[in-house]
Amino acid sequence: MLKNPASKYAAFPAINLPDRQWPGKTIKHAPIWMSTDLRDGNQALFEPMSIETKLAFFEMLTRVGLKEIEVAFPAASQTEFDFVRRLIEEKRIPDDVTIEVLTQAREHLIERTFEALRGARRAIVHIYNATAPEFRRTVFGVDRAGCIRLAVDAATRVREQAARYPETEWVFQYSPEVFSATELDFALEITEAVADVWQPTPARPMILNLPATVEGATPNVYADQIEWMSRHLTRRNATLISVHPHNDRGTAVAAAELALMAGADRVEGCLFGNGERTGNVDLVTVALNLYTQGVDPGLDFSNINEVARVVEEATRLPIHPRHPYVGDLVFTAFSGSHQDAIKKGFAVQQADAQWAVPYMPIDPHDLGRSYESVIRVNSQSGKGGIAWLMENAYGLSMPRRMQVEFSGVVQQHMDDTGAEMTASDLWQLFESAYLTAESPLRLIDHRLDESRERHGITLEVEAGGMPRTLAGTGNGPLAAALAALGVQAAIHSFEEHSLGTGSDARAVAFVEITVPGRPGTVFGAGCSTSIMEASLRALVSALNRSGVTAG
Structure with a gap:
């Protein structure tokens, strides 16, 4: 028995849509994908990413095929502002990729946001204000009219700021925050007021994001909300409907899929569902769900282990072993x-x-x-x-x-x-299998050079029965060893621990590698009284087991 009776909570009211059409539809093509990993996902971390980490993450997102990426809240901090400037000034944004930034509906924040985007070829400016009744009453103390004034004033400032930078192709996006808990008639009214300011056209549409900021009902209710808005928008042919489901009830993926059936054009989320509270919708799961139904998602997850590795390293959050498609144990x-x-x-x-x-x-x-x-x-x-x-x-x-x-x-x-x-x-x-097998490559000795910024290593090996001396540098000893050996492989993971205690203790190391053209990963193991030697023996073991030969 829970602490309080269930009557403490009110059931979400049903949507009056008796002729709903979405239950009879199927998803026949991929939506526009928008990654929020670098903004929404980044804000939800114990330690937000550094600029260098965000740059590496951004490059991975473009390799996967994301064409719209929300990169920052540039008015929130100097780090966020500087990240946007580096993307633009260092010309890191591919021609077919559009960056998006978020700002609250406040004048000075909007101005700072446009300063961050100066010189961008194309950019989406995303403004929002909270519209749900409990936010209007409790958080902001405004009525409906006051809430609309706030949105209209912000939309006007966005339009005016954009006019100052005509060299950029601007796209405007508006979110009635906590849409999922906002009265539908009011969500429509405030959206129409913003559209009246922006005057979108089919050639230059606005983006209307309808977020399930807090998931409060079953996914079919969200689908009803999306279909209702799609039917009632005056400028539907000049509006791209975007959905941003959170996962409070654990049904964000279902909500996104039903929303697409209900007419949504775009899905916002994070690659593996990172985000505030229980997270954002998992874009990888939604995309691969489409793939398993014969729909090309337009995203490349043919090396999903690499994608997972970048995400785990950047967020410092482990991916669950039962996570759909990418978990260690799902196959x-x-x-x-x-x-x-x-x-x-x-x-x-x-x-x-x-x-x-x-x-x-x-x-x-x-x-x-x-x-x-x-x-x-x-x-x-x-x-x-x-x-x-x-x-x-x-x-x-x-x-x-x-x-x-x-x-x-x-x-x-x-x-x-x-x-x-x-x-x-x-x-x-x-x-x-791992420690003593006769193999084409055998480690004899090694010498480390850590006097420089990059690690250097000299290896004495026996390759194909012939002794060789090899040298290389890298970000760490194992990377340097790979460079010395001249092999096309990448370190996927590394672990080590001791075997035994006291003077008889030995170190055992495990190295997991990936090899181009070979699916999956390969492990190697090594034992020695030296942790470094055990690690190098584990690397050699993995290379031998993968069939890779030294260059």
Whole structure:
């Protein structure tokens, strides 16, 4: 029983739309996508991104194919202002990409916003003010007329400021904030008042963002709201309807999809759903949901691991292992019956046929990933617990994705031999797979040079049976080692911990790499009394297991 009766909360009223059309429609083409990762997502972080981090994130967004990116709230801080200036002055914005900035409906903030955008080829200026009744009453103390005056005054200032910078192609966007809790007749009235100021045309439309700032009802109610507004707008053919669903009820993806069925033209959100409270709508999930229905999303997630790595590093927020499409475990089957069905599906799936593999709504290879069929064993299972036994018997704590990879090695061995494996058997198999296997590349010695800004390293290796001395530099020792070896690979993750305690303690390191043209990732492991040597041995192990040869 919850602390208070449910009657403490009022049910959201139904929308009077008896002839609603959206339930019978399907999504036949991708919307306009707008990433809010660098603005809305950035504001929701414990530590906002640095300018350099935002630049790297921006470049990734353009590689993915985002054409509209909300980059900052430039009037909020000097850092945000400077970031916008760097994008423009250093000509970092591709010709087919439009940046967007947000500002509150206040004169001095609007003026500062236009200063930040000076010299941009094309830019979207996004203004908003809160329109929901509890905000009008409690936060701002204004009535409907006062709320409309605020929006109209801001729209007028935006138009006047834009006229001062005729070299830029301006697009105007307005949001009645907390639209999802605003009376529909008032949302329409204030929107029409703003449109009267801007006078949009089909050739130069305005953007009307209708945000579910706080998700307060089931997704079908949001769809009703979007269809109602779409029907009643005077200048619908001169208005792009954008939706910005938050995830307070956990249904932002559904709300976005139903809103598209209801007539929305554009979706705003973050790549993996970062944002205030429970987050913004997850653009990756919405886009790949369309893809699995035969609709080209117009975004490139063919190397989704790289996208996830950039996002995790920038936000310092981990992606859940069960996150749709990108989680570490979403292409791993732990149930024997699931494994059997998936294997049989793969066996009959033709390359040129429509995808039809049981339990797999998408081909992992389309995302640059691979399928791992794993019999998950633990301390309770009949076959012994692989990861559990290795940690409890030897203190070896493998990264989660490596557990998946090594379990495949174990399963193949068990299939070949039919024998049950003990902890000692598992350790021997781990050694032969990762630590002692005869391989074309072998590390003999290394020397580090940390006297310069970039790390330098000299490697003594045996490559193809011949001794070689190689040198390279990089941002860290492993990056320097990759440069010395001259291989096309990238570090995906690195972990290390100690085995044992006291004078007998050794370090074990795990390196996960990606290799161009090879789906998924490959792990390597190394052991030594030196953490650095263990790390380098792990890198060499990963390269050998991936089949990459030194340059």
